[in-house]
Amino acid sequence: MTTPDPDGLLAEQLLRLTRRVHRIQKRHLQQRVLGITPAQSRLLRTLAEYDTPPRMADLAGRLEVVPRAVTTLVDGLEASGKVRRVPDPTNRRVIRIELTDDGHETLRELHGARRSAAEEILAPLTDVERRVLGTLLDTLVDGGGGGAGGGEGRC
Structure with missing residues (x-):
């Protein structure tokens, strides 16, 4: 008989939860903001x-992705009118990315969709359990480095 691997089981649970979170968020996004991935x-x-x-290089660094990935995302968002490329006022060779009015409105809708998804995902938990989960997730995300705790503003 094989002994269960508790760490392996936890890792599998985290992966399953991550997939569930993505599915639920995607559904809520599709219900509110069509065309936004x-x-x-x-x-x-x-x-x-x-x-x-x-x-774009700043965005790539913050998102921890390659610059080409940001270019593709910006192209799609620019085509839908949510962002625009603007020249840097001090160096016209530099292009910056800014939100349009439609982009700001989309952000408001996104916030609502994320809040609805979070409510659905966290519904089975009590307030105390949510705080404990927030603390545990902070520990895992920070790698034990002692980042911001409390679990506020996560979704």
């Missing part, structure tokens, strides 16, 4: 974090 929504949310429009 999870990767595009992540780029829009990241773009909104900047005080001044970033360069």
Whole structure:
């Protein structure tokens, strides 16, 4: 008889949860914001974090992806009118990416979709369980490095 591998079981549970989260978020996104992929929504949310429009290289670094991936995402979002490329005011060879009014409206819809998805995903948990889960996830995400705790604003 084989002894169960508790770490392997936990890893499998985390993978299953991740797939479930993606499915639920995708469904909520499709219900509210047609034509926005999870990767595009992540780029829009990241773009909104900047005080001044970033360069694509800045976005790639923040998203931890290759610059070509950002170019593809920006191309799609620009075609749908959610972002635009603008020249840097101090160096016209540099192109920056900024949200359009439609992009800001899409972000509001995305926030609502993510909140609805989070409510669905976390519905079985009590408030105490949610706080404990938030603390555990922070520990795993930070690799034990002691980042921000509390679980606020996760979804």
